[in-house]
Amino acid sequence: MRLLNFIVIRLSLFFVLGTLLGFCFEIKIYHQLIGLAFSLSLLLVYYLIQRKSFHPPYTFSALVYVVILQLGCVNASYHLPKNQENHFIHQTKNNHQTFVFKVTEAQKDNDFNYKYLADIYQINQHKSLGKCLVHYQKDSLRHHLEVGVVYQAIGKFQDFKTPKNPTDFNYKKFMERRGIKKQVYLKSENTVRLGVKQKRNLTAWAHYKRQEIKDSLAQNGFLKKESGLIQALVLGQKKDIDATTYQNFSKAGVVHILAVSGLHVGIVLLLLQYIFKPLDWLPYGKILKTILILACLWLFGLMAGFSPSVTRAVTMFSLFAVAINMKRKTNTINVLCISLLILLLIQPNRIFEVGFQLSYSAVFAIVTMQPPLFKLVQPKWKPLKYLWSVASVTLTAQLGVLPLSLFYFKQFPGLFMLANIVIIPLLGIILGLGILVVILSLAGFLPEFLQAFFAQVLNFLSFFVNQIANQEEFVIQNINFSEWMFISLSIAIFFLLLSFRKPNFGNLAPMLLGLSSFFVAALVEQSKTNQTHQFIVFDQARKTIIGSQFAGHLDLFYSAKNTNEIATNYAVKNYEKLEGLKTISFNKKQNIYALANEEFLLVVDEKEIYQLPELKNSIVLLTNSPKINLNRLIEILEPSLIIADANNYRSFIELWRTTAVKNKIDFHYTYEDGAWLKEWKQ
Structure with a gap:
């Protein structure tokens, strides 16, 4: 088989490349349309010239690929919010506005807010479109928004914040790649319900049905951990899985079973083929069977929330179902590429979703190499x-x-092979039992013995995964x-x-x-790590954290009460992970740090020690709200830069900033400007 000679594979590769280029360069769409029209004209001319030739010239093939590349670019650009005239980002202002929106999806909440994705319908009486993230404040009455319901609210749209520390998760970039540019914070007193629940909305129906399943599982005696596993295994909903359980599945190399994917959908297709097999004996039974199987597959995908892996799997297995029941020959790779083209045409932003990339990479590897x-x-x-x-x-x-x-x-x-060899053969049984338990639970007919048996199965699964994950020496981090x-x-x-x-x-x-x-x-990369010294003042509230990294080792200096508080700190853990650190040492904060080229950093804290004229032209870090006269400090030290971390009173910051600007000294506030970082070659 000449794999890359399949036209659909080549077209898919160029369409993917075009989609990436469209998002990366954000060329104006009318410029792209002019280029596309020109390429199509050339393609038509070549076709008219060479239409009698059985083998078209390479020029013609190259033009086809250029056109497909440009189509990918145009499709990506069209879906960019800035290229949509009625998108609400063109109507938002830096003040509170009245707007109408419909809640489309509930997100995982936190201690203070419920979170939802919403479609914007109207801003200040002007029709709008686009998605935003809604934060709805929790109150004592436990008011919350309902999926599928239209609301009117008064709020101020805000940009997502950029990460403060260099290795923090870039939530702004993550949301923008999903086509969501703004967020808004709302309270119950400024939010009014306009419409009733729209039962015809399939997404809303699926949301409430999932909530009904969650409630029925709890009523039938499943513990929260067991219920979370059932929802993940059967419906791909991971919101109720605790962080420790998810981390253990990840360390064991079996986290993929918690996301409904091709394996799950394939098992469902086999079950449906068996259930509807008697229809083969009826007139037009194969057509009816195919329609019912497709309906059930897409209903399953809807209930699973149409995540990237679910959407890919349902699209792909739908094509397989048609081919199998209509007795048509098909090629797995072609089907994979066709599903890729369809999904990217409809929603090109999916190309940046990690689940989408993992799903297609895994399936492509399996069908080509296995x-x-x-x-x-x-x-x-x-x-x-x-x-x-x-x-x-x-x-x-x-x-x-x-x-x-x-x-x-x-x-x-490292133990992914062992974990998968044990779990994958059992997954069909677990999934089949899970679907049966969910159906019987909803119907109110779940036998107690089945509930107890399935709970034990889930406990064994968790126990086995935990045992694998606890073999820390086999997890390369x-x-x-x-x-x-x-x-x-x-x-x-x-x-x-x-x-x-x-x-x-x-x-x-x-x-x-x-x-x-x-x-x-x-x-x-190794040479760079071994030769580059990095000094960082982290952005942290209520504590000071300073890091000095060299050759894979990090010296941490801190003002917290205990080491564990720093070792488990989110910014520190992220820095350790993304910088590939081998060792970390924890030390109490010092007052003076040597940097490159005989440059020093002086820490001025609540002790207010700065009368050190020998440290002239040094960098000064203000932390823990020292009650100092900054003009006097500047007169003594003549600092080249003043840094203030987030461990200071806001009122002090404004006063210091004004003084620094007056003295023509650069001022860096980590809460606004992010962590301060300095690199030099050793």
Whole structure:
């Protein structure tokens, strides 16, 4: 099989590239349309010239790919909020506005607010469109918004905040890639319900049905942890899974079973094929069977919330269901690429979703590499053959997602093979039982013995996963993995997969080039780590945290009461993970730090020690609200820069800023400007 000669695969690759270019460069859409019209004109001319030729010239093929690339760009640009005239971001102002919105999806709440995704319908009597994130304040009466209901509110739209520390999660970027540019904070007193619950809205119906399932599971005696696992396994809803359980599944390398994916949808398709098999004997039974299976698959996808993996799997298995029941031959890779094209046409923002990338990478690896890998070993004993089948699928899937896993999560679960070999064969039984339990629970006919048995099954699953996750020595964490390493390893693995199908020079050469680039990138990254000294003043409220990093080691200096408070700090843990640190030492805060080129940083805290004229032209860090005369400090030290962290009173900050500006000294406030960072070569 000449894999890349399938036209749909080539078209998919160029459409994906075009989509990425459209989002990355944000070229004005009318410029793109002019370019697309020009390319289409050239394509038409070439077609008219070469239409009698059985083999079109390479120029014609190149033009086709250029057109597909441009279509991807145009499609991505069209979905950008700034290119939509009626999008509400063009109507928002820096004050409170009256607007109408409909709640479309509930998000995971926090201690202070409920969170929802909402469609904006109107702002100040002007029709609008677009999505925003709504924070709805919790109160003593437990008021909350309802999915599918239209509200009118008064609020001020705000941009998402950029991360304050260099390795913090960039929530602003994450939401913008979902097409959501603004957020708004609301209270019950300024929010009025305009409409009743719209029962015809399928998304709202699915939301309430999921809530009904959650309530029925609790009523039937399932504990919160067990209920969370059922909702994740059957419906792909992970909001009720506690952080420890999710982390354990991730460390064990089986977190994919908590997200409804191709494995789950494939099992559901097999069950539906069996249930509706009697329809084959009826006139037009195959057509009716296909329609019912498709309806059930998409209903399952709706109940699972149409996450990236669910949408891909349902689309792909729908095409398979049609092909199987209509007795049509099909190719898995073609079906995979067609589903990719369909989903990106409808919602190009999905290309940035980690779940979407992981889902397609895993399936592509499985369908290209698993069959030839499975043929390398042919056990005659059926149980062993089945285990080898599971192992080969697990191995190829893990290889396919390896670059993404290392790039996003910075860890590798060493015991993933063992965990999957045990869990995957049981997943069909667990999923089948889970669906049965959910249906009987909703109907009010769940037998007590079945509830107790399934609870024990879930407890065994959790126990086994916890045992695997607790083998910390097999979980490789804090892997330093740069973008260059990600790209080069992705290229190497892509052509390795193709080489399993067709081992020729055209596939082996790019694979070796990718591997060589990866090793060069790894050496460069290691050299950079070993030669670069990084000094950072973190943005932290109510405490001071200073870090000095060199050669994979971090010295942390802090003002907190205990070390554990710093070791578990979110900013510190993120910094440790994303910088690929090997060791950390914890120390009490000092007053003076040596930087590069005989430069010093002086910490001025509540002790108010700064009468050190020998430290002239140093950098000064103000922390813990020292009651000092800043003019006098400037007169003595003549600092080159004044830093104030978030561990200071706001009133002091404004006074210090005014004084610094008056004396023409740069002022850096970490709460507004982010953590202060300085790098130099050792």
